[in-house]
Amino acid sequence: MQSHTITRRVFIGASTFILSVPLLASSFNKQRSLIEITQDGQFFSSSELTVLSDVADIMLPKTDTPSATDAHVVVILDAMMLSWAVTHTQEQFRACIKLIEDLATQTYDSVYINLSLAKRSQLITELDSRAFEQKKSNMSVNYRRLKEMIFHIYYTSEQVATDYVAMPGGYAGDISKTEFEAAQKRGYL
Amino acid sequence: MSQSSSQQYDVIVVGSGITGGWAAKEFCEKGYKTLVVERGRHLDHPSKEYNDMKAPWELDNHGLAPERLAEEGHYGMLLAKKGVLKSDSIQFFADDKEYPYSYPSKRPFMWTRGYQLGGRSITWGRQVLRWGKKDFESNAKDGHGVPWPIGYDDLAPWYDYVESFIGVSANKDGLDSVPDGVFQTPWEMSSAEKYIAKNLAKTYSDRRLIVGRAANLTKPTAQQSALGRAQCQARSHCQRGCTLGAYFSSLSATLPAARNTHNLTIVTDSIVSTVDYDEARGKASGVTVIDAKTKEKRSYKARVVFLCASALGSVQILLNSKSKRFPTGLANSSGVVGRYIMDHFTGVIAKSEVLGLEDRYAFGRRPIATYIPNYRHEKAEDVDFIRGFGFQTTARERPKIATFGKKSGIGVMAKEQAKQDKPWEFKALMYGEMLPYYDSRASLHPSKVDQWGIPQLHIDAKLKDNERNMIKQAAADIQEMLEVGGCSNITIRETPPNKHLMVGNRTHEMGGACMGADPKTSVLNKWAQAHDVANLFITDGACMSSCATQNPSLTYMAITARAADHAAKLMEQGQL
Ligand SMILES: Cc1cc2nc3c(=O)[nH]c(=O)nc-3n(C[C@H](O)[C@H](O)[C@H](O)COP(=O)(O)OP(=O)(O)OC[C@H]3O[C@@H](n4cnc5c(N)ncnc54)[C@H](O)[C@@H]3O)c2cc1C
Numbered sequence: 018m019q020s021h022t023i024t025r026r027v028f029i030g031a032s033t034f035i036l037s038v039p040l041l042a043s044s045f046n047k048q049r050s051l052i053e054i055t056q057d058g059q060f061f062s063s064s065e066l067t068v069l070s071d072v073a074d075i076m077l078p079k080t081d082t083p084s085a086t087d088a089h090v091v092v093i094l095d096a097m098m099l100s101w102a103v104t105h106t107q108e109q110f111r112a113c114i115k116l117i118e119d120l121a122t123q124t125y126d127s128v129y130i131n132l133s134l135a136k137r138s139q140l141i142t143e144l145d146s147r148a149f150e151q152k153k154s155n156m157s158v159n160y161r162r163l164k165e166m167i168f169h170i171y172y173t174s175e176q177v178a179t180d181y182v183a184m185p186g187g188y189a190g191d192i193s194k195t196e197f198e199a200a201q202k203r204g205y206l
Numbered sequence: 207m208s209q210s211s212s213q214q215y216d217v218i219v220v221g222s223g224i225t226g227g228w229a230a231k232e233f234c235e236k237g238y239k240t241l242v243v244e245r246g247r248h249l250d251h252p253s254k255e256y257n258d259m260k261a262p263w264e265l266d267n268h269g270l271a272p273e274r275l276a277e278e279g280h281y282g283m284l285l286a287k288k289g290v291l292k293s294d295s296i297q298f299f300a301d302d303k304e305y306p307y308s309y310p311s312k313r314p315f316m317w318t319r320g321y322q323l324g325g326r327s328i329t330w331g332r333q334v335l336r337w338g339k340k341d342f343e344s345n346a347k348d349g350h351g352v353p354w355p356i357g358y359d360d361l362a363p364w365y366d367y368v369e370s371f372i373g374v375s376a377n378k379d380g381l382d383s384v385p386d387g388v389f390q391t392p393w394e395m396s397s398a399e400k401y402i403a404k405n406l407a408k409t410y411s412d413r414r415l416i417v418g419r420a421a422n423l424t425k426p427t428a429q430q431s432a433l434g435r436a437q438c439q440a441r442s443h444c445q446r447g448c449t450l451g452a453y454f455s456s457l458s459a460t461l462p463a464a465r466n467t468h469n470l471t472i473v474t475d476s477i478v479s480t481v482d483y484d485e486a487r488g489k490a491s492g493v494t495v496i497d498a499k500t501k502e503k504r505s506y507k508a509r510v511v512f513l514c515a516s517a518l519g520s521v522q523i524l525l526n527s528k529s530k531r532f533p534t535g536l537a538n539s540s541g542v543v544g545r546y547i548m549d550h551f552t553g554v555i556a557k558s559e560v561l562g563l564e565d566r567y568a569f570g571r572r573p574i575a576t577y578i579p580n581y582r583h584e585k586a587e588d589v590d591f592i593r594g595f596g597f598q599t600t601a602r603e604r605p606k607i608a609t610f611g612k613k614s615g616i617g618v619m620a621k622e623q624a625k626q627d628k629p630w631e632f633k634a635l636m637y638g639e640m641l642p643y644y645d646s647r648a649s650l651h652p653s654k655v656d657q658w659g660i661p662q663l664h665i666d667a668k669l670k671d672n673e674r675n676m677i678k679q680a681a682a683d684i685q686e687m688l689e690v691g692g693c694s695n696i697t698i699r700e701t702p703p704n705k706h707l708m709v710g711n712r713t714h715e716m717g718g719a720c721m722g723a724d725p726k727t728s729v730l731n732k733w734a735q736a737h738d739v740a741n742l743f744i745t746d747g748a749c750m751s752s753c754a755t756q757n758p759s760l761t762y763m764a765i766t767a768r769a770a771d772h773a774a775k776l777m778e779q780g781q782l
Contacts, residue, residue, distance in 0.1 A: 076616040093268070101267040103277045142616060149614035161612070168611030172624075173262040173269060181261055185570035188440040190396035190602070197567035206440075206570055 041066060041092055050134040052086060058095035060107065065114050066091055068129055072117065073167045075141045088174035090167055097170075106162065113159040120144065209504040215241040215471070216777065218493055218508040220478045220523065223325020224759050225746040225766045226514035227456030227464075228368070232770035233512075234464040238777070241506055242461075242470065243495055245477040245515075246322035251457035256447030257294040266293040279303050283316045287711070295445040298322060298329045307518075308651045308664040315665040316710035317518055323474055325516065326713075327455040329445045332421040333574060333598070334374050335756035336365050338383045340583040345752050348585075348592050351546055351642030352722035354751045355732035358385070364764035371463075372454035372763070373430055375438070375574075376419035383579040384416075384756060391424040393417050397566035398601035398630035399576050402691035409690045412581040415599065418574035421454035421760075433462050442571035453573065473506075475499055479660050480527040481511055481536050481742065490536070490742045496658045510741045510773050510782055514766065517747030518547075518648055521718035522663045524744075525650045537719070537736035542729050544649050546642040546717040547667045548753040549709045553677030553701035554636035556684045558693035559629045560601060566630075568603045575600040578634070578687070580755040582679075591675040595638040596755040597684060601630050632693055636680040637712065639755045641672050646709070648718055667709040674703050714758050716750035734769040741782045745769045 041063075042056040052074070054066040061069060073085035073094075085091065098107055120140055121129035129137065148160040171177055180201060187206040189196070200206055216238035219229045226242060233240040249255060262269060271291045275281050280303045284291040291299070300319035309315040320326040339358040346353035362385070369388040377392035395403060395417050403415040422438040423430055435451035435458055444453050451458035464470040475498040482505060484491040492507035513520040524543050527536035535543050575598050582594030605628045610620035640646075646668070650661040681700040688696045701707055709715075722728025725737035734749045736742040745766035747758060776782040 077621060078617060080618055080621055082621065097267055097270075101270055101272050103273040105277075106273055138617070145616050146614050164616075165611045168609050169270070170268055172609050172611075173265075175261065175263040178262055182570075183259075183261060183441070185440040188393055188568065188570035188572040190394040190568040190572065191400060192567050192569060194565060194567055197569050200569040 040089065041095075049131070051130055053130070058092070060098035061095050064130075065111070066095065068114050068117060069094070071130070071137060072141055073171075075138050076145075076164065076167060077171050083176040085167060085171055088171050088176040090170045090174065093170050093174070094166060097166075109159040110163050110166075112155070113163045116156055116159065117141070117144070209502070210507075213506075215239050215506065215508040217241070217510045217512060217773075218243060218506055219512045219514055220481075220493060221245075221325060221513070221515035221519065221746070222323050222456055222461065222472065223320070223514065223516060223746075224327045224330070224456065225762050226325065226512075227327060227460030228763050228766040229512040229514055229745060229770050230464040230470060231460040232767055233774065234467040234469040236770075236774045237467075237469065238774065239469050240464065240471070241508065242464075242472045243476050243478055243493060243506065244323050244325075244472065244474045245498060246320070246325070246474060248472075248474040249323045249328075249457060251324075251451065251455075251462070252449040253447055253457070255297050256449055258441065258443040258446040258449055260294070260446075269293055271296055283314075284318065287316075294443070295329060295447075298445070298447070304657075306654070306656060306662055308654055308662045310666050313666060313668050313706060314708050315667055316708045316713075317663075317665065317715065318710070318713045319516065319519070323472065324455055324457040324461070328447050328457065330455075330759060331757065332444060332453050333577070333757040334369070334372070334376075334419050334421045334760040335577070335579070336385045336387055337361075337754050337756055337761050338381075338385055340383070341752065341754035341756070344583070344593060344754075345642065350592075350752075352542075352720050352724075352728045352751050355721050355723045355728075360732070361761070361764045361768065364768040365760065368760065368763040368767055370427070371429065372421050372459060373423040373426065373435070374419055375422055375424040377417055379414065379416045381414060381416070381579055383581065383583070384419075384577075389419070393420060393424070393572045393574055395576060396568045396601050396603065396630070397563050398560040398632055399599075401560060401563060402601075402632060402688075402693065403576075405691045406687060410581075410687075413578060413687060414581075415691070416577050416579065418577050418598075420574035422573045423452050430459075433459060435459065438573060440570035440572060442573045444573055477658055477660070478515065478523055479503075479658070481513070481523060483527065483529040483532065483536055483739070485529060485531055488531075488739070490739050496660070498658070501658060509777060510743070512766075512770070512773075513742070513744040513748070514746050517715050517718055517750070518663055518665065520744050520746055520748045521648050522650070522660075524719060525648075525663075526661060532738070537729055537738040537742060539738050540726055540729060542720065542727060544647050544718050545644050546720050546751070547646045547648050547665060547709070547715065548640045548642055548717045548750070549667070550637045550712040550714045550753060550755065551640055551669055551673055551707055551709065552636045552638070552712060553673075553707055554634075554680045554684060555699045556597075556634040556681075556688060556696065558632050558688045558696040560632055560692065561629050561694050563630055564627070566604075572602050575602070580639070589675070589679055591672045591679065593639040593641065593672070593676075594755060595636050595676055595680050597634040597636055597680075599632065599634040601632040604628070605631050632688070632691075634684050634688070636677070636684070637755050638673055638676045638680065640669060640709070640753055642717060642720070642752050643667075643670065646717070665710070669707050669709065673707075677701060677703075714747070714753065716747040716753045716758060719744045719748040720751040721749050722751060733772040734765055735772070740776075743769050743773055
């Protein structure tokens with residue numbers, strides 16, 4: 018019975034290691050406003066992780082709410098490449114990192130991570146709008162999949178999903194904003 | 207090698223889902239030694255497999271089912287239903303690669319199963335609606351299918367009985383189409399839903415928007431509390447299993463009640479391949495099972511057999527139970543076993559906004575939708591179909607602007623905009639009544655078998671003109687109702703007539719061993735007892751002679767409790 022359950026959990030991709038995965042070693046490059054990841058992940062290399070985490074932070078920067086890095090998006094993504102993604106997706110995401118590096122070289126004649134934050138942001142912003150304009154190209158497909166996953170992990174993270182109420186205790190369907198906000202704050206009806 | 211258990215039970219119940227749980231409880235409480243035979247694994251309650259206590263970030267892969275499953279051809283049907291297969295509840299669904307069935311390549315059929323102790327009672331949607339008088343009269347009236355041998359009045363006291371036990375939170379709406387019952391405090395409608403409901407009631411005498419009727423406890427009774435069941439906390443994680451036992455499942459309610467009597471024995475990982483027939487006595491003698499792990503055969507004996515393996519599961523067992531007397535399957539002298547397979551169907555999805563209520567909000571996650579019951583039982587002059595449809599609807603909470611994960615936009619703007627509240631959105635999904643067609647059929651595949659050597663079920667069912675015509679009308683009706691209801695920005699998605707609509711998609715599969723008064727045209731009598739085999743009862747969805755528009759499980763429960771009561775009386779009288 019026990020072994021059957023375990024086999025089944027493993028089979029359906031159940032994994033607990035994502036939660037306990039250690040944060041990756043990194044250093045902050047002040048001049049370029051860039052987090053340089055100095056340790057390989059479970060799937061991505063340290064240089065891929067550096068680009069990925071920078072792209073994720075450009076997509077979801079720190080405001081009054083956490084950034085993608087604050088929400089450990091890329092660490093979780095790295096782990097999910099083994100527990101969730103198939104080879105095709107792994108290749109797509111790697112291809113997308115390469116695309117970003119190629120775009121940097123073509124546009125600015127520089128490797129991506131040596132660009133200023135302003136230029137990196139401009140590059141990703143441009144890529145984002147192009148990817149949604151011409152959805153058929155491989156570039157677009159790869160980018161949109163990666164973006165979707167970054168956003169999914171971000172918005173379901175503990176740091177960001179702070180309005181998630183575990184035990185609402187009941188349902189009130191017709192209340193004012195003040196009543197709603199008070200209930201949210203209490204975490205209970 | 208086949209082994210035979212020396213113990214003789216009073217009753218064998220095949221399956222431990224919604225109906226099997228009920229049969230077990232009823233017989234155990236009446237003092238009968240009852241054996242439940244379940245093909246799936248054992249689960250405790252609360253179970254370690256429940257994920258209801260987990261936050262989004264604690265779920266495996268943040269809630270996503272691993273991609274490998276699709277690539278390797280697992281869960282094909284559930285994956286086709288986009289967004290349904292998630293890591294929080296995947297363990298409660300059967301994988302069609304592991305448990306294959308067959309269908310014509312042009313007409314796929316969706317068979318959603320839950321192979322574990324508790325069956326689909328763990329994952330069901332808990333919408334519990336009584337059927338009305340007209341639903342039981344329709345076959346006789348318009349000549350489709352086999353006339354029901356029972357009417358609403360036969361079931362009414364049993365509806366009361368099961369509702370009292372399971373706990374139904376609902377409003378007394380006073381509608382003939384979905385009669386009121388024994389209810390606990392209803393869930394509230396949202397501000398948008400109330401607004402639409404009020405507008406509809408002003409214009410129509412026959413169309414109502416009501417709050418759904420949920421098998422979730424809002425005011426547990428002493429009996430429910432004694433079973434360890436607590437009040438629903440409006441988490442709406444029901445499909446993950448409920449540690450609080452706040453919604454009705456076999457695991458939280460019927461099986462514990464049965465266990466309390468000490469009359470219950472459960473064997474899991476035991477696949478019933480046949481119901482065995484004693485030619486000399488003209489009765490079922492018990493069941494033969496194949497051990498799911500060792501593949502060894504063994505048999506169990508009992509005075510009475512209740513098939514509760516879900517509609518198609520029971521049909522498969524019947525068809526596979528061949529004997530000299532029943533060469534085409536047990537209790538099949540009529541040739542009707544496997545016929546009249548039905549399901550609800552949807553061909554219309556409507557979305558709209560409800561403007562002007564931007565200062566109103568909802569808190570909590572109500573575990574049930576709202577509902578527009580069927581208002582088209584009578585064939586009107588201006589329509590080209592019979593029977594009718596209802597709508598499962600919802601505007602439970604104020605939505606936010608969706609995140610920019612799937613659209614253009616990044617950075618501060620994307621974050622800020624995603625936080626903004628949107629106007630209320632009201633969605634409606636048509637649920638139509640499929641007619642009972644004789645050629646809508648489940649049979650045994652002539653050559654394909656599963657890994658236990660049991661012939662695969664081949665299911666061939668399709669929607670016909672009556673259903674297609676209903677879809678057209680439902681699209682027009684919902685457009686009109688949303689306008690009358692005060693909705694704006696209405697969009698209607700209607701399935702085109704040439705696109706195959708998969709029967710089974712609504713997971714309310716019914717038929718295959720229908721009830722009827724005439725043994726020549728039906729399988730079961732008015733007690734869900736086989737015409738041909740007096741000690742065999744089939745009380746899951748297979749017994750249904752028509753499918754109406756309401757979610758059916760409450761009716762299965764009432765039929766099961768009533769059948770168990772009848773069988774017990776026959777046992778007392780020495781007739782079984
Ligand atoms: C996602 C979802 C939402 C739903 N929502 C609703 C709803 O809101 N309202 C409603 O009324 N219904 C709903 N349903 C349908 C409802 O779940 C079924 O109608 C109900 O579970 C049927 O009860 P049952 O006992 O016949 O079958 P199940 O609950 O499916 O139980 C059958 C049991 O038999 C076992 N079994 C099968 N074959 C064998 C065999 N050969 N040997 C031994 N054991 C066997 C299975 O493993 C299973 O445990 C929903 C279903 C799903 C999946």
